[in-house]
Amino acid sequence: MGLDDYVNTFGSYCKRQYGERIKKLTIDAEFTCPNRDGTLGLGGCTFCNVASFNAQQGQILSIPVQLADGKVRAHSQDQCANKSRPAPVSSSKYIAYFQAYTSTYDEFNRLKQKYDLAVEDKHVVGLHIGTRPDCVPDEVLDLLVEYQQSGLDVWLELGLQTSNNHTLKKINRGHQLAEYRQTVIAARSRGIKVCTHLILGLPGETTTDYLNSLKTVLGIGVDGIKLHPLHIVEGSTMAKQWHYKPMPLLTLNEYASAAAMLIRHTPEHIIYHRVTAYAKKPMLLAPDWCAFRWDGLVAIVDELREYGGQGSALNGAYKTA
Numbered sequence: 001m002g003l004d005d006y007v008n009t010f011g012s013y014c015k016r017q018y019g020e021r022i023k024k025l026t027i028d029a030e031f032t033c034p035n036r037d038g039t040l041g042l043g044g045c046t047f048c049n050v051a052s053f054n055a056q057q058g059q060i061l062s063i064p065v066q067l068a069d070g071k072v073r074a075h076s077q078d079q080c081a082n083k084s085r086p087a088p089v090s091s092s093k094y095i096a097y098f099q100a101y102t103s104t105y106d107e108f109n110r111l112k113q114k115y116d117l118a119v120e121d122k123h124v125v126g127l128h129i130g131t132r133p134d135c136v137p138d139e140v141l142d143l144l145v146e147y148q149q150s151g152l153d154v155w156l157e158l159g160l161q162t163s164n165n166h167t168l169k170k171i172n173r174g175h176q177l178a179e180y181r182q183t184v185i186a187a188r189s190r191g192i193k194v195c196t197h198l199i200l201g202l203p204g205e206t207t208t209d210y211l212n213s214l215k216t217v218l219g220i221g222v223d224g225i226k227l228h229p230l231h232i233v234e235g236s237t238m239a240k241q242w243h244y245k246p247m248p249l250l251t252l253n254e255y256a257s258a259a260a261m262l263i264r265h266t267p268e269h270i271i272y273h274r275v276t277a278y279a280k281k282p283m284l285l286a287p288d289w290c291a292f293r294w295d296g297l298v299a300i301v302d303e304l305r306e307y308g309g310q311g312s313a314l315n316g317a318y319k320t321a
Helices: 010-018 063-081 108-119 138-149 165-170 177-189 207-220 237-244 252-264 295-307
Strands: 023-027 094-098 124-131 153-161 193-200 224-229 271-274 284-286
Touching: 010 271, 023 063, 063 094, 063 108, 094 108, 108 124, 108 138, 124 138, 138 153, 138 177, 153 177, 177 193, 177 207, 193 207, 193 252, 207 252, 224 252, 237 284, 252 295
Parallel strands: 023 094, 094 124, 124 153, 153 193, 193 224, 224 271
Antiparallel strands: none
16 A cells, blocks of 8 residues: 555545646746845745756756656656656656745746646646745735636745744745745635745754644645755755754654654645655765665655554544654
8 A cells, every 4th residue: 555545645636637647847047036146035945946946057048948857857767767668658747846946036038937837738738936924015915816716726835844933934935924824825826736845953952843733834825845854954054053063953753753754643634745755965964864765755655554554643643653
């Protein structure tokens, strides 16, 4: 049994919507961030180096070329995953995912031009925009509504990371919970689906903080969630600290236990877009288990199998660890 048996995953959502899983094609549209360009600060969030998750870093290609390359990679990955079986029929549908840095942080006409280049691809059926909660003006939300009304599946992905204002300041986010709340309410009032990113293992936080963040996000209203383990990557402020004095990080078992706990406390209608993450060495410094794509997923599934799946803690039908 896999994750879909215990969690309302984004893959399952796509199957319900389109009859198949849909591949995300990540796009680097050369955005920056107000926390890097001096508007709010310099150096970015203490954990951040986008190169750890962006394959295009260092070689920015045009948006149509990035989409074309992404389709080739997606097809190759399908073939590799099915070596012992006939090659699957490649999906004819894709999601354009503006992932790198703050993908709403630009002059409006330039933003629209970039989004238009992505959605002009006839195979793109969805548009996902990753951004900060303090960089989403009303005119951008109204633009996303237009894309949604054209038939695209639109998601606004907001990097909150934690609802703890003290931690947000410590990691140099440059915003607090209030900005997140305001943006979520504005987006969802327009019918735009919101996916919130949370990081487990931030300095000083415990499982109590993780659960408080989840409850806060659910209380404000949300449609999807992404969970990430804190990992140290080269180029980040945390990496500089790590080289001087390594900080304690979650072990694989600790992360899996915490992630599974949050999943059990999440209503079944919420869609989990991701429950873990990984980075490649040598960019990844620690923890070592984050270098392996499937280890975190397998450990989380084991926890869910043992103690109960999504929503089970809300009706008492689960075991305590």
